[in-house]
Amino acid sequence: MNNHVRELREAKGWSQGDLAAQLAVSRQTINAIETGKYDPSLPLAFRIAALFEMPIEAIFDAEG
Amino acid sequence: MWREYFCAGTSRRYWWRMAVLMTLYLGAIVLAVRHVHAVESPLARAAVALAPVLPVIGFVLLEFQRIRVTDELRQRIELEACMITLAVGVPLLLAFGLLDEAGIVHIGLFMAAPIVLAIYVPAQMFAHWRYR
Numbered sequence: 001m002n003n004h005v006r007e008l009r010e011a012k013g014w015s016q017g018d019l020a021a022q023l024a025v026s027r028q029t030i031n032a033i034e035t036g037k038y039d040p041s042l043p044l045a046f047r048i049a050a051l052f053e054m055p056i057e058a059i060f061d062a063e064g
Numbered sequence: 065m066w067r068e069y070f071c072a073g074t075s076r077r078y079w080w081r082m083a084v085l086m087t088l089y090l091g092a093i094v095l096a097v098r099h100v101h102a103v104e105s106p107l108a109r110a111a112v113a114l115a116p117v118l119p120v121i122g123f124v125l126l127e128f129q130r131i132r133v134t135d136e137l138r139q140r141i142e143l144e145a146c147m148i149t150l151a152v153g154v155p156l157l158l159a160f161g162l163l164d165e166a167g168i169v170h171i172g173l174f175m176a177a178p179i180v181l182a183i184y185v186p187a188q189m190f191a192h193w194r195y196r
Contacts, residue, residue: 025136028196029135029136032196
């Protein structure tokens with residue numbers, strides 16, 4: 001599954017650690033999501049969407 | 065990076081509990097190894113021999129608590145490590161058991177736990193490496 005987490009994070013000027021802290025996950029989790037090695041659970045995807053104030057489907061692309 | 069991995073979900077209380085359990089374990093091992101044959105009653109001998117099992121159960125519960133508070137990727141990593149351990153450990157222990165039965169090698173049953181741990185730790189490292 002493709003996602004735009006890295007672009008959105010960088011647009012906010014946050015480090016992976018900053019984003020991890022706001023989502024209460026490890027930096028490794030953010031890195032794994034950004035590199036496409038790990039697809040987040042639905043609750044975490046919702047938290048990411050809420051943080052960036054965007055709908056989930058605008059961040060995660062199921063076709064990828 | 066490895067510090068982040070090995071310390072995930074730990075707290076000061078966790079390390080205190082780990083230290084207490086380790087002390088109890090070492091004490092129980094010394095007691096079991098040195099004094100088990102000096103105990104005459106079979107029931108008391110069994111209790112002394114099995115004393116190290118109690119802190120080991122404590123270790124397992126402590127790790128279970130720790131994993132429950134870690135994030136979802138870490139839980140996935142632990143799950144994969146358990147699956148690898150199962151996939152490698154069961155055939156390996158079965159092979160040892162069959163070879164033992166055939167009289168080719170003799171590995172005591174007490175070695176099963178160290179063998180499982182010897183598989184689990186590299187399995188954890190491998191699973192962690194996959195998500196780096």
